[in-house]
Amino acid sequence: NFQFNVAQASYAQDSEGTLTVKVKPMAALRKVTSTLTSGCASIIGSDRQYIGDMTAETEYALAYRIKPAESGICSLTMHLGYYDASGAEADENASIGINVERSSIDFKVVDIEDGSLALGGAYNVTLRIKNLGNTRASDVTVTLNLSTPFTPVKSSQNYVGNVEPD
Numbered sequence: 001n002f003q004f005n006v007a008q009a010s011y012a013q014d015s016e017g018t019l020t021v022k023v024k025p026m027a028a029l030r031k032v033t034s035t036l037t038s039g040c041a042s043i044i045g046s047d048r049q050y051i052g053d054m055t056a057e058t059e060y061a062l063a064y065r066i067k068p069a070e071s072g073i074c075s076l077t078m079h080l081g082y083y084d085a086s087g088a089e090a091d092e093n094a095s096i097g098i099n100v101e102r103s104s105i106d107f108k109v110v111d112i113e114d115g116s117l118a119l120g121g122a123y124n125v126t127l128r129i130k131n132l133g134n135t136r137a138s139d140v141t142v143t144l145n146l147s148t149p150f151t152p153v154k155s156s157q158n159y160v161g162n163v164e165p166d
Contacts (some may be wrong), residue, residue: 040074104133
């Protein structure tokens with residue numbers, strides 16, 4: 001009675017992500033509800049959504065916040081309850097498999113802005129970094145290690161905050 005399509009199939013372990021399932025009913029349905037369950041991923045927020053009436057052959061996007069616990073293949077079950085055209089109550093389950101990758105953070109310096117330096121003068125260095133991993137890096141601090149004759153004017157550390165994966 002339904003066609004299912006998962007927009008994103010890979011997620012990072014122990015990181016929140018949005019699972020979007022596109023559902024297309026083959027016939028018109030009324031009072032449709034969706035419930036998502038899993039033994040390997042936490043559902044953040046409500047695991048149940050009221051969709052309402054669905055038109056035949058129309059695609060509906062259902063979004064859930066999830067947090068997979070272990071790397072590997074994670075199976076989630078989507079339960080759809082509804083009333084068909086005759087008014088009879090019915091339901092259907094669909095198994096959804098996602099790939100859960102180990103969390104990784106990998107920084108790369110992608111650009112350095114510098115200027116001219118005069119003896120005894122102050123000099124600003126601007127670094128641009130990228131997180132090439134698959135997980136947000138939280139509370140990032142960058143440290144610039146200087147060798148003689150250079151010394152930091154204020155601090156050799158700079159707090160960046162969160163760096164999202166690129």
